[in-house]
Amino acid sequence: MSQAHLNSSKSWVVFSFAILAYISAISQRTSFGVAGIEATERFNASAQILASFSVVQLVVYAGAQVPVGLLLDKFGPRILIITGALFMAAGQAFLAISVNVPMGLVGRVMVGMGDAMVFVSVLKLLPLWFSGSRIPVLTQLTGTFGQLGQLISLFPFHMILLGVGWSAAFSVMSGFAFATFITTIAFVRNGKTWEGISQGEQESGSRIMRAWKQPGTRLGFWTHFTTAFMINTFMMTWGYPFLVEGQGIESALASGLMAVFVLVSVLLGPILGALTASRAKQRSNYALGIVGTILVMWAIVLCWPGQAPLWVLVLLMITIAAGGPASVIGFDFARTFNPPHVLGTATGLVNTGGFMGAFVTIYVVGFIMDMLYKAGGSVGELYNLPAFRIALSFQFVMALLGITFMLIERRKARRFLAEQ
Numbered sequence: 001m002s003q004a005h006l007n008s009s010k011s012w013v014v015f016s017f018a019i020l021a022y023i024s025a026i027s028q029r030t031s032f033g034v035a036g037i038e039a040t041e042r043f044n045a046s047a048q049i050l051a052s053f054s055v056v057q058l059v060v061y062a063g064a065q066v067p068v069g070l071l072l073d074k075f076g077p078r079i080l081i082i083t084g085a086l087f088m089a090a091g092q093a094f095l096a097i098s099v100n101v102p103m104g105l106v107g108r109v110m111v112g113m114g115d116a117m118v119f120v121s122v123l124k125l126l127p128l129w130f131s132g133s134r135i136p137v138l139t140q141l142t143g144t145f146g147q148l149g150q151l152i153s154l155f156p157f158h159m160i161l162l163g164v165g166w167s168a169a170f171s172v173m174s175g176f177a178f179a180t181f182i183t184t185i186a187f188v189r190n191g192k193t194w195e196g197i198s199q200g201e202q203e204s205g206s207r208i209m210r211a212w213k214q215p216g217t218r219l220g221f222w223t224h225f226t227t228a229f230m231i232n233t234f235m236m237t238w239g240y241p242f243l244v245e246g247q248g249i250e251s252a253l254a255s256g257l258m259a260v261f262v263l264v265s266v267l268l269g270p271i272l273g274a275l276t277a278s279r280a281k282q283r284s285n286y287a288l289g290i291v292g293t294i295l296v297m298w299a300i301v302l303c304w305p306g307q308a309p310l311w312v313l314v315l316l317m318i319t320i321a322a323g324g325p326a327s328v329i330g331f332d333f334a335r336t337f338n339p340p341h342v343l344g345t346a347t348g349l350v351n352t353g354g355f356m357g358a359f360v361t362i363y364v365v366g367f368i369m370d371m372l373y374k375a376g377g378s379v380g381e382l383y384n385l386p387a388f389r390i391a392l393s394f395q396f397v398m399a400l401l402g403i404t405f406m407l408i409e410r411r412k413a414r415r416f417l418a419e420q
């Protein structure tokens with residue numbers, strides 16, 4: 001088959017519009033987070049009910065990864081991105097008119113479903129349109145550009161929400177998702193390489209088995225798990241209360257500090273992409289090095305006598321944020337160890353790692369906080385620094401688990417390569 005279409009100007013057009021769909025997906029994903037106060041008023045909901053919106057959406061996202069990966073290998077990325085954009089447009093439109101919690105949850109489930117289809121599809125497009133060292137760099141850039149979506153929810157969306165109101169703000173987001181539905185139909189193609197590999201039909205069960213039996217997929221899963229669970233735990237649930245209630249940071253400053261995550265991703269993503277491309281054998285060491293640095297910073301902050309100074313907390317956040325670009329290395333393992341016809345399934349499996357790790361950590365940290373509160377006779381504050389110190393230390397247990405499996409699977413993956 002001719003390879004002339006690879007790295008062509010058409011490749012860049014396809015990539016640009018696929019990225020646009022991903023930026024939209026991230027903005028749809030994060031929009032509800034900045035509308036927390038308005039959601040509480042609109043749905044007359046408690047904090048716990050509000051938290052369930054995020055949890056439901058993420059459970060749907062993570063649970064959909066393997067089925068989405070299978071569909072991706074069967075139907076190709078174009079149709080999955082189109083379907084994802086449509087789901088998100090419909091979900092946000094439903095949310096715009098929602099007046100109670102069940103309606104709101106239905107909207108968020110639809111958004112989570114749609115969101116789940118986009119990232120893995122964009123990654124699957126890359127080897128269909130590019131070759132060589134461009135792929136790991138573009139894989140990182142996909143993650144990096146996606147962060148722009150978070151800025152869309154933090155600024156324009158939030159301004160519309162405050163200035164015009166709930167229905168208008170969510171309608172605009174629905175319109176954005178619908179616009180990417182149209183641009184994906186118009187500009188995103190699977191390309192000639194896809195026609196060559198799509199004949200490799202296989203049963204779903206055997207695709208999953210084939211992908212999971214590959215030690216490179218498992219190494220990717222544990223790499224994603226170990227690098228991403230701490231950033232997800234921090235961003236999704238415990239970061240904000242830890243900074244505000246535990247470390248005494250002003251809430252406005254704590255929100256502003258969250259922008260560190262976007263900045264680090266933008267700066268570190270391309271560097272790590274270039275390093276992954278030029279020194280592939282060192283990929284796992286980069287990931288392990290970043291995890292080690294995060295753990296050292298957590299140890300410093302959790303052992304700090306009293307509240308840590310701001311600069312130490314900023315250093316902690318910079319290192320936690322580095323886990324985002326490091327997690328993308330997991331997808332590089334999936335891509336380089338799997339044949340093209342199971343790549344979607346393998347990528348979906350890898351993408352569940354950091355989310356599964358985060359669910360367990362988020363839950364256990366909350367459980368420990370509750371236990372400590374009850375043990376103290378439920379007096380004083382539920383969220384306090386000594387309790388956070390103990391509860392957040394659970395991350396070391398999870399990290400140890402992840403590092404152990406990374407080392408086990410790395411040995412197997414290296415043996416597999418040596419036998420080839």
Ligand SMILES: NCCCC[C@H](N)C(=O)NCC(=O)O
Binds near residue numbers: 144269325328354
């Ligand atoms: N440069 C930051 C990239 C973060 C990637 C993140 N860990 C991830 O796996 N994202 C999946 C998604 O759907 O966004």
